[in-house]
Amino acid sequence: MRYVSTRGQAPVRDFSSVLMAGLAEDGGLYLPESWPVLTAEEWRVLRGLPYPDLAARIIAPFTAGCIAPEVLLRLCRESYAGFDHAAIVPLVQVEDGLFVQELFHGPTLAFKDMAMQLLGRLFDHVLTERDARVTIVGATSGDTGSAAIEACRGRERVRIVILHPEGRTSDVQRRQMTTVLEPNVTNLAVQGTFDDCQDLVKAMFADAPFRQEMGLSAVNSINWARIAAQIPYYVYAALNLGAPDREVSFAVPTGNFGNILAAWAARRMGLPVRALCVGSNRNDILTRFLRDNDMSAREVVPSLSPSMDIQVSSNFERLLFELLNRDAGACARTVTDFRRTGHMSVPDAVWRQASGLFHALALEDEDTKTEIRNLYRSSQYLADPHSAIGIAAGRMFREPGIPMVAMATAHPAKFPDAMVQAVGIRPALPPHLTDLFDRPERYDVVPNQLDTVENRVRAAALKNS
Numbered sequence: 001m002r003y004v005s006t007r008g009q010a011p012v013r014d015f016s017s018v019l020m021a022g023l024a025e026d027g028g029l030y031l032p033e034s035w036p037v038l039t040a041e042e043w044r045v046l047r048g049l050p051y052p053d054l055a056a057r058i059i060a061p062f063t064a065g066c067i068a069p070e071v072l073l074r075l076c077r078e079s080y081a082g083f084d085h086a087a088i089v090p091l092v093q094v095e096d097g098l099f100v101q102e103l104f105h106g107p108t109l110a111f112k113d114m115a116m117q118l119l120g121r122l123f124d125h126v127l128t129e130r131d132a133r134v135t136i137v138g139a140t141s142g143d144t145g146s147a148a149i150e151a152c153r154g155r156e157r158v159r160i161v162i163l164h165p166e167g168r169t170s171d172v173q174r175r176q177m178t179t180v181l182e183p184n185v186t187n188l189a190v191q192g193t194f195d196d197c198q199d200l201v202k203a204m205f206a207d208a209p210f211r212q213e214m215g216l217s218a219v220n221s222i223n224w225a226r227i228a229a230q231i232p233y234y235v236y237a238a239l240n241l242g243a244p245d246r247e248v249s250f251a252v253p254t255g256n257f258g259n260i261l262a263a264w265a266a267r268r269m270g271l272p273v274r275a276l277c278v279g280s281n282r283n284d285i286l287t288r289f290l291r292d293n294d295m296s297a298r299e300v301v302p303s304l305s306p307s308m309d310i311q312v313s314s315n316f317e318r319l320l321f322e323l324l325n326r327d328a329g330a331c332a333r334t335v336t337d338f339r340r341t342g343h344m345s346v347p348d349a350v351w352r353q354a355s356g357l358f359h360a361l362a363l364e365d366e367d368t369k370t371e372i373r374n375l376y377r378s379s380q381y382l383a384d385p386h387s388a389i390g391i392a393a394g395r396m397f398r399e400p401g402i403p404m405v406a407m408a409t410a411h412p413a414k415f416p417d418a419m420v421q422a423v424g425i426r427p428a429l430p431p432h433l434t435d436l437f438d439r440p441e442r443y444d445v446v447p448n449q450l451d452t453v454e455n456r457v458r459a460a461a462l463k464n465s
């Protein structure tokens with residue numbers, strides 16, 4: 001499998017090189033040159049496979065030519081061995097026709113572990129083959145950071161530097177990152193928003209000499225491997241609910257558009273997915289776009305679902321590229337203009353396609369709390385604020401006879417203050433995290449300035465060279 005950039009000016013690459021590159025040199029995002037498509041019979045034979053084996057089968061076409069199938073299977077089995085639920089991604093029915101798929105049974109209690117546990121192992125595998133090292137730089141609004149750190153801590157060939165927006169994650173999220181003291185891990189709290197952190201990461205990639213000097217790579221969903229590793233749980237849910245002989249819909253709490261893009265990719269691969277529903281918080285740029293063709297970036301506003309406090313959704317570029325019939329020039333112009341003007345203008349036909357493909361619902365914090373409360377009263381299901389937004393979107397757009405699966409993206413114990421406000425319950429952290437608040441933290445606060453951050457990354461790399 002080969003990969004092309006959404007902006008058309010970067011080299012075409014294979015999977016391992018895309019994994020290492022993270023972001024394409026032209027600022028674009030990598031996508032497969034062509035989509036693997038499965039027939040109904042090919043979907044059917046996947047029914048009943050244990051999750052790690054299913055994941056290996058779904059991911060294999062994307063790694064073809066680089067990772068041997070038996071190696072991929074071993075890495076998938078190792079990745080999910082430590083999850084605390086036998087099904088790995090269990091489905092729970094909460095209402096008639098409405099299911100929740102729990103993606104938070106990994107070590108850091110968020111859906112990011114689903115991809116990140118595999119990415120850490122893939123990095124190790126490819127770096128060992130190449131006898132090389134990388135410096136991973138990542139931006140987090142709370143969950144990517146801890147999942148990436150957990151997946152990379154102590155890995156000899158990897159140094160990882162994570163930028164989080166100072167004071168804008170939950171305390172549990174911050175401590176999950178900053179209490180990891182392995183020397184290959186560096187945490188920087190940026191005086192800014194998640195969008196600022198993400199811009200700093202992209203600016204480091206755009207600084208060609210720095211990128212080269214550091215051997216930069218990415219663990220955010222700008223890295224295609226993240227998206228590939230998020231496709232299998234949609235397949236698992238759909239097959240368990242009757243696919244390919246029945247359509248299934250998905251509702252996904254959305255920020256950087258990576259998770260729902262994986263659902264779209266599953267559909268592109270021939271999985272019978274009917275509706276795709278975006279749930280946003282008050283940072284509702286995607287909802288405004290899908291409803292009113294208004295993609296204008298506003299200031300990021302803190303909410304009860306901090307991991308979705310995002311205005312510039314990186315992965316939208318991948319969808320745009322597809323909707324523009326892979327016209328890389330048009331895609332590059334549209335995205336560059338958006339970054340310059342703060343407003344994205346897309347042809348009417350493209351917007352109609354997008355709004356036909358995706359439903360969208362945005363919830364204010366009060367409505368999110370109400371959703372958490374009502375769900376707990378009616379179904380005794382305790383959803384974290386992100387998952388609750390997805391569930392509300394799923395309920396709004398479900399159709400008779402079509403199962404709707406809402407993605408539960410984080411464990412409620414990650415957001416205790418929000419849970420207390422909503423239902424008066426402070427969910428307990430699992431045993432491996434009960435002493436989280438007794439552990440020493442290590443992180444530095446830095447201004448939102450590229451040269452300062454680059455110097456810190458350089459120092460981290462030198463320390464671990």
Ligand SMILES: Cc1ncc(COP(=O)(O)O)c(C=O)c1O
Nearest residue numbers: 143254255256257258259307409
């Ligand atoms: C708990 C949680 N829910 C939802 C999201 C949004 O997912 P995405 O950025 O893939 O749209 C995130 C962050 O990515 C998250 O951490």
Ligand SMILES: N[C@@H](CCOP(=O)(O)O)C(=O)O
Nearest residue numbers: 140141142143144220221307
């Ligand atoms: N919500 C994310 C933001 C980064 O998203 P990613 O999927 O691109 O890594 C977070 O929790 O950090």
